[in-house]
């Protein structure tokens with residue numbers, strides 16, 4: 001039974017405090033409120049953090065950013081876009097926004113990232129692009145993916161909703177040789193603006209197109225319109241765009257979170273090490289750490305039971321056991337090939353995704369966030385040990 005003295009430890013909680021509140025208050029008091037100087041500064045500071053010649057475009061969600069990126073690279077009706085099955089539905093839905101069809105790829109058995117060999121096997125004459133997800137915050141093996149994309153003339157978009165700050169072979173995700181990378185600042189991500197996202201790209205044409213499509217297909221954003229000497233009423237609509245701009249209220253919060261991101265990342269890595277050291281002797285498959293000196297962003301700490309496939313009842317009783325101890329958990333993810341819309345619309349069969357099926361059979365995410373104390377982590381460890389079973 002849950003000790004009534006012990007508060008419930010939620011699966012996730014944002015780490016925001018006085019600094020964020022002050023910044024948001026300042027943004028409101030400034031009179032700008034919507035896209036303005038805070039958003040421009042956030043974009044500049046994020047680009048400086050990435051430390052490359054990338055352009056950055058703040059948007060109101062990663063889903064919006066992914067939509068803009070796929071539109072900019074030219075995905076349209078009749079195209080196919082290869083996506084992982086082991087992801088959130090946003091990764092696939094954006095393909096449908098553009099009238100194209102997602103094609104689902106199985107994952108790697110260890111990392112749960114999209115399997116480059118599965119991508120290669122799914123390439124058809126209709127394939128236009130690949131969207132990869134750095135699952136949990138561990139970078140996909142991008143070298144073979146970028147190389148097969150070059151061979152087949154495919155665009156590569158990185159859904160980096162979990163992956164800030166993640167490195168691959170020493171380079172930050174966001175600065176790799178893909179066409180665009182999209183970060184999420186949703187409430188439970190490694191940094192948050194409440195709702196928000198950001199697209200990074202080196203391609204001048206893509207950034208110009210995304211900047212226009214981000215705000216109604218108008219050729220200048222609101223800030224530029226009111227700052228320059230051109231009369232404010234002069235603007236041109238060049239496409240039926242979207243309403244995807246980030247507000248200054250959100251950006252003000254994002255600027256503070258960005259200043260804290262290295263400390264956040266260090267704390268997440270520390271908690272992941274603590275879990276690894278304390279759970280290594282149990283019959284669990286623990287998440288892979290990043291190879292060499294690369295950085296794992298540790299957005300998700302997903303464990304599996306070693307005999308998951310043979311114990312279909314294990315996960316439910318494990319989750320109930322932790323809940324009874326006052327600990328929240330989650331599952332990342334119910335693979336998309338199991339979701340009714342995707343399964344039925346594309347006649348997907350579980351047998352075609354054996355590694356995602358094997359992982360999903362016992363997949364559970366443990367709480368891992370910077371607002372957790374060492375005592376919270378010790379509680380999680382004790383509860384996992386109590387309920388894991390033989």
Ligand SMILES: *Cc1c(COP(=O)(O)O)cnc(C)c1O
Nearest residue numbers: 061062063088090161184185186
């Ligand atoms: C959270 C998430 C998204 C969507 O991010 P939003 O900012 O909420 O739109 C997309 N893909 C993955 C893998 C995610 O985890």
